[in-house]
Amino acid sequence: MNTIFTRGPSLPNRLALALALSALLLFVDHKLDGFQSTRVYLNSLVSPLQYLADLPGKLLNLSAERLASQQQLIEENARLTSQIMLMSEQLQRFSVLQQENDRLRKLLGSPVQPGMRKMIAELMAVDNNPFSHQIVINKGALDGVYEGQPVLDDQGIVGQIMQVGTTNSRVLLLSDVTHAIPVRIARNNVRLIASGSGRLDELLLQHVPHSTDMQVGDLLVSSGLGNVFPQGYPVAKITAIVRDEGRPFAQVSTKPMANLDRIRYLLLLWPNDSGAESAPEQTSVGGGS
Template sequence: MSFILAASCAIALLFVDAQRPSPLQPMRDSFYEAVEPLFYGLAWPSQSIEELSNNLRFGLQLQAENEQLRQENLLLRSQVQKLSFLASDNARLRDLHDAASVLNSRVLISEIIGVDPDPDRHVLIINRGHGQGLYEGQPVLDSLGIFGRVIQSGKTTSRIMLITDRSHSVPVRINRNGIRAILSGTGNRTELRLQYVPEKSDIAVGDLLVTSGLGLDFPEGYPVAKVTAIHRQADDQFLRITASPVAALDRSRYVLALFEKPVGAQYLIRPEKMKAVPAPSEAPPAVVPVPAASPSTEVTNAPSP
């Protein structure tokens, strides 16, 4: 009897549910809305875990990509710096080649590879030596002007003294009027001192000083410095004059070794070539042969008969 009653109820419910719209639809919707938060509550742990996992995975991936981009950026910046260095280096070489092309003398491009450890000396080391023909006293210049001279030459390297070294001097003249003087180093890379210029001399700030060719090493006409200051002292017959080098002493990486000697330098007497004058008690030689002067001959003093 109960079975028949249950079956009848079920059939009745199916019949009612089949109606459109169903009379049970409001009740079904109310029940669904009542249990809907339960569905969210059951799904939240798995969704949270998945979202956290994705965040961790994407976060680690972003960190890795960020680190990779940072390294690539560092590499690119270093490459840009290298390209900038190469561009400036090539520009310096072009300047040297341009300077060499206008010179009528033989030159040898050399690279500065070291600095003398003595802080009181302005001495650099270049990658050329007597194996390439360099010699002691040889003038060295950059694309702007006189740089210094060779003071010691090895087989493959040489030491060059800058014109600003305290022990360096070079005969110069004022390019504007030809007044001659001696330009000496002060130990300051930006300052030179012009010596033995009379107080009444015609000289002005900005005058260009060029080699006079009156020494044993530097040929005539190469720019050396520009006058920066002139001081007149009441009790001094000479002016106190300072000048600044035209060569880029603190920036040049390449220099030119100049194979040109001053006109008439072969006739000058180096101190080490001078012979001692015989004492009065010694009898002088009857005949002293004097060789004819030539560009490759060094003439020395001979005692008078």
């Protein structure tokens, strides 16, 4: 049965007609440039569609760039935070090293008599006995340390060597109740004896007559008597004087010049006649030899 849709040119004729029209349009466009204005209109009409088609890609690229930038910022922030932590740790360590360097310079710059040998030692331990003020240092017989040797810090006399081991030694502090040191007042050379009170921040002057010329604030230095401590080194400063006529002697309290409660580095001295004055000056602060 024939229908209306089967009427018209045959398929080969349609193809031939389409090819002929295409060739004609190509000729007119190429030779006569007849579709220039039409092309412009068509481009203008299609242009928004092109922007719309390109928009998803641009959005994806922008999102990827932002994500990459955010990731870079996170990584850079983590790196900078790590650097700040490392620099902070180094700054703290440098600050401690600077303080230790200053203390060592003070020790080496102490007024040691000419020709006197000196050596820096480091604190190893503190005696836990509350009735005995003793410490242990990291120098011993192998370093030439001997019993009775004077020990100083950067402020003044600390005490003397009590026991000597091979690689370490025990120091008896000025504040120990069994310790006494001959001193003199730097202002007028009055000689006295300073004894330990059992407190790290106090020394006592024993058997001082009421008529003794002394004042609060007077500096006490080692007198050199007894041939244990060299003369002229700071020992203590007078902090209180009580002249009670009902007592046979004045009560005098002094404060040690050395920081007995904050000891870290110490200075060992050898007298000129010890035969060690020709030995090289030693500044090691490491472990025992």
